[in-house]
Amino acid sequence: GIQTPRTEDPVYDNYYKQFNPTKYSAEEWVRFAKESGMKYMVLVAKHHDGFAEFATKVSDYNIMNSPYAKDIVKAYADACHKQGMKLGLYYSTRDWYHPDYLVGDNVKYDTFYRAQVRELLANYGAVDVIWFDHVGGRDWGKWKFDELFAMMYQLQPKLIVNNRAAAFCGPDTPQDKKAPTPELAKMVKGDYDTPEGFIGAMNIASDWESCLHVGGQWAYGGEDGFKGPEDCIRMLVSCTTGGGNLLLNFGPRPDGTFAEGEAKVARAMGEWLKKYGAAIYGTRGGPYRNGTWGGSCHKGNKLYLLVYEWPTEGLAFDPLPNKVLAARTLTGVPCTFKQSAGEWSVQLARKDMDTPVTVVEVTLDKPLEGGRIIGELRTPQDYRGEFGAILSADAKLEISSSLGGDWDKPGNHARLFAGERLSVAFHTRDEKNPWAKVDLGAVKTVHAVTIENRPNERRTEGLILSISEDGQTWQEVWRAKSWEAIWTVPLTHLDAGAQVPGRQVRFIKVETINDTPRGLLLQRITAFGAK
Numbered sequence: 001g002i003q004t005p006r007t008e009d010p011v012y013d014n015y016y017k018q019f020n021p022t023k024y025s026a027e028e029w030v031r032f033a034k035e036s037g038m039k040y041m042v043l044v045a046k047h048h049d050g051f052a053e054f055a056t057k058v059s060d061y062n063i064m065n066s067p068y069a070k071d072i073v074k075a076y077a078d079a080c081h082k083q084g085m086k087l088g089l090y091y092s093t094r095d096w097y098h099p100d101y102l103v104g105d106n107v108k109y110d111t112f113y114r115a116q117v118r119e120l121l122a123n124y125g126a127v128d129v130i131w132f133d134h135v136g137g138r139d140w141g142k143w144k145f146d147e148l149f150a151m152m153y154q155l156q157p158k159l160i161v162n163n164r165a166a167a168f169c170g171p172d173t174p175q176d177k178k179a180p181t182p183e184l185a186k187m188v189k190g191d192y193d194t195p196e197g198f199i200g201a202m203n204i205a206s207d208w209e210s211c212l213h214v215g216g217q218w219a220y221g222g223e224d225g226f227k228g229p230e231d232c233i234r235m236l237v238s239c240t241t242g243g244g245n246l247l248l249n250f251g252p253r254p255d256g257t258f259a260e261g262e263a264k265v266a267r268a269m270g271e272w273l274k275k276y277g278a279a280i281y282g283t284r285g286g287p288y289r290n291g292t293w294g295g296s297c298h299k300g301n302k303l304y305l306l307v308y309e310w311p312t313e314g315l316a317f318d319p320l321p322n323k324v325l326a327a328r329t330l331t332g333v334p335c336t337f338k339q340s341a342g343e344w345s346v347q348l349a350r351k352d353m354d355t356p357v358t359v360v361e362v363t364l365d366k367p368l369e370g371g372r373i374i375g376e377l378r379t380p381q382d383y384r385g386e387f388g389a390i391l392s393a394d395a396k397l398e399i400s401s402s403l404g405g406d407w408d409k410p411g412n413h414a415r416l417f418a419g420e421r422l423s424v425a426f427h428t429r430d431e432k433n434p435w436a437k438v439d440l441g442a443v444k445t446v447h448a449v450t451i452e453n454r455p456n457e458r459r460t461e462g463l464i465l466s467i468s469e470d471g472q473t474w475q476e477v478w479r480a481k482s483w484e485a486i487w488t489v490p491l492t493h494l495d496a497g498a499q500v501p502g503r504q505v506r507f508i509k510v511e512t513i514n515d516t517p518r519g520l521l522l523q524r525i526t527a528f529g530a531k
Contacts, residue, residue, distance in 0.1 A: 321424020
């Protein structure tokens with residue numbers, strides 16, 4: 001018989017009795033994915049709700065007991081194998097339905113879910129990726145991860161595993177009955193990281209993959225509200241140049257087809273990749289640090305510049321260790337370039353630039369060394385001439401919370417305020433009011449504050465800027481009306497009936513206020529004014 005629902009939501013738990021995606025065609029899905037330029041796919045085999053989309057033998061709560069009564073995963077696996085698509089499967093260890101999930105010593109559930117993972121890896125041919133999501137339960141002793149991984153690699157020796165097999169298990173505290181050994185902790189980190197809902201920070205030392213949805217949520221959410229093709233192309237470019245992959249989520253309709261808004265995005269990305277795929281497939285991120293201008297990647301003796309914003313004076317970079325032999329756009333237009341021991345630059349006529357990304361292929365005399373950042377763009381927007389000197393180079397930073405990382409190390413806070421961009425932004429999350437405060441060290445006359453966003457990172461939309469002389473009494477001076485790559489906020493005061501530049505400021509605060517928790521990600525904050 002059917003298991004007793006753990007969710008205590010009889011309406012949801014009985015939806016499967018109506019589930020009948022009669023228009024689902026795995027062959028068409030894979031064909032469409034290939035036309036869209038995708039090289040691998042990840043299908044949800046079981047989500048948090050506990051419903052299995054495959055013919056599992058260890059639970060009645062599965063697709064075979066729905067009106068559809070066909071194994072969706074098998075059709076998908078067969079189509080991937082037939083069409084040469086790399087096959088990935090998503091499996092949520094968290095389970096809102098199973099009555100034994102995290103009950104007692106969790107042995108019954110641990111045995112159950114490992115049996116389902118075994119089915120997925122034993123019954124559907126070659127599987128290239130398994131994408132775990134959410135475990136839960138702080139006690140490592142409730143899970144036999146060592147047996148899980150041994151079984152997975154025995155069944156699929158070439159399997160790639162993400163970093164969530166033990167997500168949210170721990171951290172190690174005295175109340176935990178058992179902590180992981182260093183070997184186990186390393187093993188469950190898998191092969192790559194999975195920043196979710198945002199573009200990962202630039203990291204060319206280890207593998208990562210951002211998972212983002214085309215619509216407003218992971219599942220089907222209606223026929224509108226989708227990101228535009230240009231936004232999704234830029235997301236792909238930002239992931240590629242940052243050293244990662246993009247796992248772009250499409251939420252099918254209940255009948256197994258896709259909304260036109262999603263299909264439009266996929267088709268546009270496929271057309272773009274037909275022209276510019278050489279700068280995406282098989283490349284490695286770097287060697288230049290990403291910025292609002294765009295980013296770089298390389299393959300063999302080719303360096304690719306993927307440019308969003310091209311300064312009028314051209315693109316000037318820190319010096320290359322290789323000799324530049326030629327530069328052209330991937331549409332075949334030659335670019336002019338200069339190279340010296342101190343820097344190299346490239347220029348292109350405005351009429352030859354593309355939207356949403358201009359892609360320049362630079363031919364070098366020999367391949368670039370991978371995994372190393374050698375510098376950044378030398379021609380960013382510079383407000384010193386307009387607003388005065390940089391006042392924030394030695395500022396101190398306080399944030400409401402932190403995920404940790406390089407920005408927490410002594411001396412690195414100043415990097416947020418002047419000079420070199422942070423390769424990773426500070427990040428507060430799980431708060432309705434995440435904030436960051438900048439202390440200039442003394443009251444100074446500030447003419448303007450610039451706030452630089454990470455490329456394509458829009459979670460700071462709605463940002464609020466406030467200033468204070470004493471850190472106690474704050475005055476709101478600006479709210480973002482729309483997202484910009486760089487916000488520039490002039491500070492003025494009323495004098496003799498006119499607004500004139502300059503405010504007396506020691507403390508600067510940036511924050512967001514929301515009904516639900518969110519992250520705060522910024523790239524650089526700079527205060528300008530009179531020394």
